[in-house]
Amino acid sequence: MNQTMREELVTLLPRLRRFAYGLAGTMADGDDLLQSACLRALDRADQWRPGTRLDSWVYRILQNLWIDQIRSGWRREIAVDEDVMTAFPGGDQAREMEAKLGLAEARREVAKLPAEQRAVLLLVSVEGASYKEAAEILEIPIGTVMSRLSRARLTLGQALSAEGPASSDAARARS
Structure with a gap:
């Protein structure tokens, strides 16, 4: 080397x-x-x-x-x-706690994704790989990358809008 x-x-x-x-x-x-x-x-x-x-x-x-x-x-x-999840000093504690809870929930939902979707989501959305780069890394067609990424994002969006802190705020606002 x-x-x-x-x-x-x-x-x-x-x-x-x-x-x-x-x-x-x-x-x-x-x-x-x-x-x-x-x-x-x-x-x-x-x-x-x-x-x-x-x-x-x-x-x-x-x-x-x-x-x-x-x-x-x-x-x-x-x-x-x-x-x-470490504590960040300063700022609005209520807002920081809500952000931490949202992040924790997002991590839990990402962990629930099928392994193939999770890998594509992490490469493209977290690591910033292009669809082509993700396809090369995972040795799958670009269309498969796009399909898995779409399903992962849809699943996460549905899970987080149904269970996340934002939905509980919306529910409180309606009541």
Whole structure:
């Protein structure tokens, strides 16, 4: 592995960690998944072709490891680690609490999505990958990316509008 590849891999770590956490559901499991992906990338550095996107290659490794873990039965259920939600100082406490509750609810709903939809949603909406990049990383057609993303967004929108803090505010306003 050359120095440039190592440096680029280090700069990718925050994005890869966020993706791993989103897939795994907890920071601990996400960190384990990320560590396994980094080890595999380092072990197989000779398989990466210079001139191609390192991020896509490592995202694919991470995704494949996660799928392997699901298939092996190692991961049965995705749970949201509420300890990740840290207190932010200052500001309007009521508004901050509502935002935290909304974020926690959104994380729970994302964790409930089918694995294929969750992976596409995280890559496109959180990591900012284009549809084409997501299709390459996940090794699926662009149309499938668009379909899964649409279903994921629709499911999340319905779940959050039916159960989220905003709907309880609307219900209070009507009563």
